[in-house]
Amino acid sequence: MNVNLRDPNTIMKLSRLGSFHQSRLSFLRSFLSEFKDWEYKRDLFDLDKNGYGIAIYSFKKKDRVYSLVCFANQIDDNERSDRVIATKWDAAFTLHDGIPQKKDIERLKNEVPRQEVGRLSYKELTLSRANKSVRIFDHVVDSLSKGVQPNLDLLKKVGYLYRTTAVYGSGKFGLADRFRIKDREEINGPFRLEMMLVYLVRQFTFDQVNHVAKNKNPNSAVNLDPKICKNLGIGNSTGLGMAPFIVNHPTLLNNWILCREIALKKIRELETINFKDSNLFKDCVRNSVRNITSWNTESEYQIKKIKLLLRDVRKFLDFVENEFDFKKAFPFNTLYLWLEKETCEECIEYIVSIMMEPFEEIVRPLIKKMSSDEEKYFNIPTNRTVGELLAILEKKYSNILTINFDKKENHKKFWFISKNKEEPRLADRFEEQGSDLEQPLAIARDIKKLYERLLLSNKFLKIDKFLVDNSDLRHVVRRAFIIEKFPYSEIQDNTISENLVPIDMLRLKLSFFGALKFDPRSDKWLRICMFQGAPLPNELKQFDEQWVYKS
């Protein structure tokens, strides 16, 4: 049986992309698999009694070493902010390429805590900072120092000791450009070094909390139970900064989604499923319900989504356990078609993610295809014709071409870069100033504009001639030729509509990171949790691949 890849016009809608969940393809999970046989070490732990100072952690294999350099700082409570406008954080981190020498540490000590206003070098790969969840951190210190483990209900509500507020890589603030390291086998997957940083930061938070508790009461303090550590992750606050990324990297976006779609297609095409695999799938769905019921948020928008998800996952479980027979041919295809008919978008994508769990042999080869050599597709094929470009637009942007951009609600918002923080922002075109400096992120509107201009041009005109008088649309001409080859490279939605929910764009990216427990704090930023339930560094050599569903 041949199952078609799902239609980009359905999958690339923002509401669908905003329903994606982590899977075996997610970057933090593939990072753990890649680095499971690397040697983990805590090289330096020089903190004072209050937990302030420097620590270094590393992963090593043969001659390659990656070192996380941590700087824990004292800040006042009123200086602690998750917003990008903050200038001080409880801790700041960088992933150094190799073993940092004394002079590197001295240099980093001055630069890393300053984050965006500091300067890193090509020897550093990623940069981040994090703030304590003060309520949780203080409670854990207090409990441990008294010789007791912390209140699990309280920990469960938050899920982490620290949350990062940004993780930078790929040349930002002087960090190494991707091209310098792109041929390294171990990082042949997107965001692998960012994942390494976050993972090692998680360990630092455990070591720091134990250290502070021990210093508070050396005679009675105990360490945080490793089982509790395992169920804590690292939080993250994410704002709009992440949103333009998926528009600005079309071939990369395509490869992420395409790999997911290929995995689903291959799983649906499996004629028979053995008992072990069907059981593993059912176990994961069953266990995952805990992830949904422990998903805390005050966002009404998310509460509604979670409620629907829980209802539909239970309905699905009931169907699978009481009505469905895995012995019938093409069981996952039948299940998928049932999901399409009976459940909400969030549930469809949730179960699609879990369908990958039993099939490492399908997923593993795809992980290596999730990067992209974007430069290869940058040139516009200017020898093509207007007629050919028109045909591409009609085929690949059919829904977008139906949007009426003369209506105010369809172009109400605009994206801009804030002068204060050089970060992307979204505003109302009709109420705020600045739309004359709009960023090129209104792809749907510009594609429609391109279409209208093409209709007025000679169909046999070559694109080089068309561009002479239509230079303002060059950016979308390039994109149209990219989508011709990469069907999932474009969001098939209007990113400047009045109804835009920007966190859908963030959720898409975060789901590929492997984030759990999306907690929108507004329509423009959200909190998430990463690595909750993941093996600790000393457990990496052998761990349960389905740890996500067992926290």
Place this chain on the structure above:
Amino acid sequence: MRSLSEIETTSKRASRAVGFSWGVSEEIAKGIRLLELFGFPGIKNLNQYYKLINKKNFENISTINKKNKSNKYSLCPINLGVGILDQIRTLEKLKKITFYKVAYPILLLPFLSRSSDIIGKKILFKFEKNIFLLNFNVNILSNLLVKKIPIFAKKSEIIFLENKDNFTEKEWKSLYKLSENTFVEESESLKQGAAGAGLTDND
């Protein structure tokens, strides 16, 4: 040290700020990244050019011919570069193109470099005594070793080089002969048994 990613992002934004479209700004940014990667002063020249762009007039040409003269002012290297890049498959047939009065000719280099890659041919770019050989966007060779790169080209030529060897047949044969010393002289039995195919393959 600025990373190439920072160089690209800032060049793109600055280009947009002086009035180029986003699409053209993307092309410029890739170009400046390339110049800096290859060791040419891209940022410096772009900066100087953008300081003048709204004070002095520069000319644009839409269709490039064998000989191209500006009417009054110097040609804008960016408009010219984008034009060459877009029209390269047609221009290649002209074998040689001449331009008179080009401002900041170094800014043309990345467009020519990428063009060389598109047509799969080396391109020679000459102005006054300066020579640049664009090799399939892999590297740029130049005889220009002075720190100060000329900011104006009175007469410049672009020559499309046919793909041919950089060495003589005699030099090739000599090297090939040496390489033969790694081969094994085949005996009759090796001839019959060491290859995969049959001795006659008429079936």
